[in-house]
Amino acid sequence: MTRRDIFAKQARVLKALANESRLMIVDRLNRGECTVGELTELVGSDASTVSKHLALLRAHGIVEDRRQGNLVYYRLLTPCVCNFFTCATQVLKERSR
């Protein structure tokens, strides 16, 4: 695996997070698991859209789901992604100087 491949993979992970709706989802999940329904209401997009966001996060190993009855619960698998919030904030601060 070349150095370049690693950057490509890391870029895909970042891309998976680089979306307003998905950040909202991650932020919510960081405070505990919850259902797709709750996330849908939070995000305010169509349920299908939210479902696709979740599928994408799952495909990247960022979240995990479990079905209980007819509800599906999602939870954060790699909480370290929340460091991104801190850094993104730092960058925003820097820009406004």
Add this chain to the structure above:
Amino acid sequence: MTRRDIFAKQARVLKALANESRLMIVDRLNRGECTVGELTELVGSDASTVSKHLALLRAHGIVEDRRQGNLVYYRLLTPCVCNFFTCATQVLKERSR
């Protein structure tokens, strides 16, 4: 500024980093400032493409440039973005489990 606005802004920062070429650039700059020429060679894309990547990073307050003679040097303004590498790696590890 609503909570949602903040997520939108943070998403834009992440997006600015979510690209293989730009990650290569950031990684290189993390080891010290350098010229556009060197970055162009490193990335292996057209000079114009690299220039646009740099403009984007600059617009987001991630890098800064200074001209010296007819060379332009770029340097990292917010080194914390390099934490992303660590976390992205963690996510990749998680996915491969």
Add this chain to the structure above:
DNA sequence: TGGCGACTTGGCCATATAGCCAATAGAGTG
């Protein structure tokens, strides 16, 4: 001032993304 090297900007094209609506799938319940 004319030319050259180093970057940047404008224009264009192919692909990827995020959204919605409609249709489908799964689990529980009458």
Add this chain to the structure above:
DNA sequence: CACTCTATTGGCTATATGGCCAAGTCGCCA
């Protein structure tokens, strides 16, 4: 089984992205 509720998948469209080529800008030095 029929029906409902929850979530996912398929299909479509509009917009954004990243790449290259060509043209323009900026500083230096004949």
